[in-house]
Amino acid sequence: MLGLMQDRPLLISSLIEHAATFHPGTEIISRLPEGTVHRSNWGDIRLQARQIANALQALGIQPGERVGTLAWNGYRHLALYYGVSGSGAVLHTVNPRLFPEQIDYIVNHAEDQLLFFDITFAPLVEKLAPALKTVKAFIAMTDRAHMPAIELPNLLCYDELIGAQSTAYTWPALDERSASSLCYTSGTTGHPKGVLYSHRSTMLHTLMELAPDTFGLSTRETVLLVVPMFHANAWGTPYGAAMVGAKLVLPGPHLDGKSIYELLRDERVTFSQGVPTVWLMLFQFFDANPQLKPRDLGIQRVGIGGAAVSRAMLERFERDFGAEVTQGWGMTETSPIGVISKLLPKHDQISGDELVKVKLKQGRGVWGVELKIVDETGQALPWDGQAFGHLLVRGPWICSGYFKSEGGSVLDAEGYFPTGDVATIDADGYLQLVDRAKDVIKSGGEWISSIDLENVAMGHPAVAEAAIIGVAHPKWQERPLLLVVKRADHELTREAMLDYLSARVAKWWLPDDVVFVDSLPHTATGKLLKTRLREQFRDYRLPTA
């Protein structure tokens, strides 16, 4: 017997209609690629989203067809989030930091029919265009005055295209399971694979983002969205902000410390989300400007994901900014909320190191994400904070497979998605990442976590960045090698580094060698690119070998 409740599908279009109905004047602030600050609001974004929907219709875009973007965080990109998905097409946010050949592959694989791009990427688009066979038109996201001087037969101006359309549009009543957006994972091996979100998965994830146990989004908030809109839908916050009518601040390409500082200050930001790399740049800005007091910003909360938060970063935000740090773990395949590090009431009884230890765990499971850790044979491991195994997740905003079945069937027999991460879970349900399954160092049948070792090394005041990779060893199969980028004006020797570590890690975890490098390679999303390091040091001969 079915219930007698209204049968309303969960659709992304309902978000922009809600925001514009209840919060029409709430501001959307964008720093444009041109450097100027643009002020819009939810009412305007709705009108623009409807114009986009009409423009797509005029350009012959069919339901389910992909519309690509190569764009930073800005109001035009935000309007595309609603206009494209709301109209039934699929918004494909392409990561512009990928190598051109990857972008080429992705756009062709997705069969993007249109490509909207920020003018920053005009030279890239001009170069790639001939290879992008499915793209019928390239739309520069700017006004006529700023149109890039590139030669493309099918180049359009966003403001002209959109501005010519009616602001009247009736959003279609789609099946809520319809595809809404597409995001490729910047895999470090093989071709990128596309995660195809649905309206339903997006809306359920958005609802969970409001929970105080996750992002706690509310209408009281001013959110600076540093995490890119091409990275797992900017963690879903462009949707969550609309659901509650929060003020949104979008930094464009300007992620340097000074630009972020200015937006935090000028817009009285209360909450900001981003990867550790961006916060390091902000810290460096404050280091260089000791007359400025971070606490004067009044920022209350910082959400950090994409990579583990170091103790130094956590403590600096708490001490200098007076801000609460919420870290989380997730991936493109998890929309991205997986686990979130919110404290339990019992943690009010602890402090100091004990409390920091809890805060540095990636976080606790929330409703909607079932977790399990398993050993090599698929057997579930206990939640004791000690046993570590492959992490699998299940829930309505976790992917079931990749676009065009790349990688085949990915779920296990119980419907769980294997994350490729290795983790522990403690009795309170807090997950701690131990490593990526492929990064863990297999030393004589035991596993050593490269992440744990890196975190300890990062604690040394002379270390700017550290990486641990496994290097072949005749006796132990693999042994850890530490690569270190020294901080400017700091001295550090191999011996001093190893002494520092030996006081802090088990003897058998101690790296077999230390190499000082000028820089470390990163993926487009700021993660250490260990595949490249492993290639580079493939033939490295450890002194113990």
Next chain:
Amino acid sequence: MLGLMQDRPLLISSLIEHAATFHPGTEIISRLPEGTVHRSNWGDIRLQARQIANALQALGIQPGERVGTLAWNGYRHLALYYGVSGSGAVLHTVNPRLFPEQIDYIVNHAEDQLLFFDITFAPLVEKLAPALKTVKAFIAMTDRAHMPAIELPNLLCYDELIGAQSTAYTWPALDERSASSLCYTSGTTGHPKGVLYSHRSTMLHTLMELAPDTFGLSTRETVLLVVPMFHANAWGTPYGAAMVGAKLVLPGPHLDGKSIYELLRDERVTFSQGVPTVWLMLFQFFDANPQLKPRDLGIQRVGIGGAAVSRAMLERFERDFGAEVTQGWGMTETSPIGVISKLLPKHDQISGDELVKVKLKQGRGVWGVELKIVDETGQALPWDGQAFGHLLVRGPWICSGYFKSEGGSVLDAEGYFPTGDVATIDADGYLQLVDRAKDVIKSGGEWISSIDLENVAMGHPAVAEAAIIGVAHPKWQERPLLLVVKRADHELTREAMLDYLSARVAKWWLPDDVVFVDSLPHTATGKLLKTRLREQFRDYRLPTA
């Protein structure tokens, strides 16, 4: 094209599994009908819910069949919420405060197969049993030692029935649109009508309950649930508390000021929800015990619904308790979240009367509830805070009709549900109830809000409670009559009351007469029973007539 996300139905069983997995030790405190305080936790509730599911199977209950409860807020009732709905049966929470003949009607109309009851209701059940033709067994929610001495051939003991079952059970993978619970509206005219919630509507409503813009439920919270579990699923909080693993405090039948005070104090409650009547009893307890300081309780937030909040109540909670008051409007048919009175950032700029005025509005629309107000012809009215008309609502947790089609098709052409309320909506989307459509006083073609007049009258220090009803008038069709219950030890004359009002309301709104009464009739859910007052004063002759 469909998205590639996991196809997981939204089911109530997932809530108890989540709570028991991540928050097994978080307490569920119940004051039992016997008066003792019982301590359980989410882990225990899961086991009990699974035992209930097994017991239902043993008793031959089929999916979709109704299982009735006549029970207060307590852990056994909570376990039934999960065990009954989770297993695919429909939990029918019967309001024990209704008249016996209404209960008889409701249980028969719902065709309840089982009836679980608190021992408080043993005499009632004994009396009703012969007429309840579909009920195969009556289960007293107690242990063997407290079994009531009543004569029923099919009387079972809850603890024995449940205790005999296995704690192992696999929840069925139901269609999420399946009926999960049933609640009859305590209509003041005609037969009660059943609202049939679905798993989907319940889960979406539960997700929205976590939002800081609504209840803001989190794992940090200790919630005293004063609103009865037979009233619109206790506003959904038994589900929300499980979704976040909050500590839950259930007061049983003991809603007097002293009992509520003790639970607030002993369990360090942070958030409590209930109707104004209960809070008035708590205030009276503090009035009688001036040595006790409400602020010492440390309660942070109070959620009030079911009737409008008076300025006096709002200010007393803020001033004496240091608690934030969140009022809301909803009904059984809206799960019940309709609108919630949370402030916007712009309200930080105002204070005093201006701010109070905003807080006394019923609240702002949240995502998931579309609002409209229309005139007598169905034309939409402007959102200007002035125009008032019939309120209609639409969304995934709003009912589409009543059980067994009582009342026929209820939605309008656009799919909106007519609430029977009359309201204004202002430019910020704040709804203010003007009246029930049937309570509004039609005076010479203009409408006078009985609620507004009552609120003003309630502001007089000598008024304990006030009611306004329309009485027939030869010239104006209807004119307002004020009925007043004086506070003990206070004097008040008709003239003093009218003087007080004339300083505060438009001249043509002024009641034509004042009658002092000893008490006013209420519905089972604490609302003024105006139908009865209108009957009682049907032939009342106004001095102006």
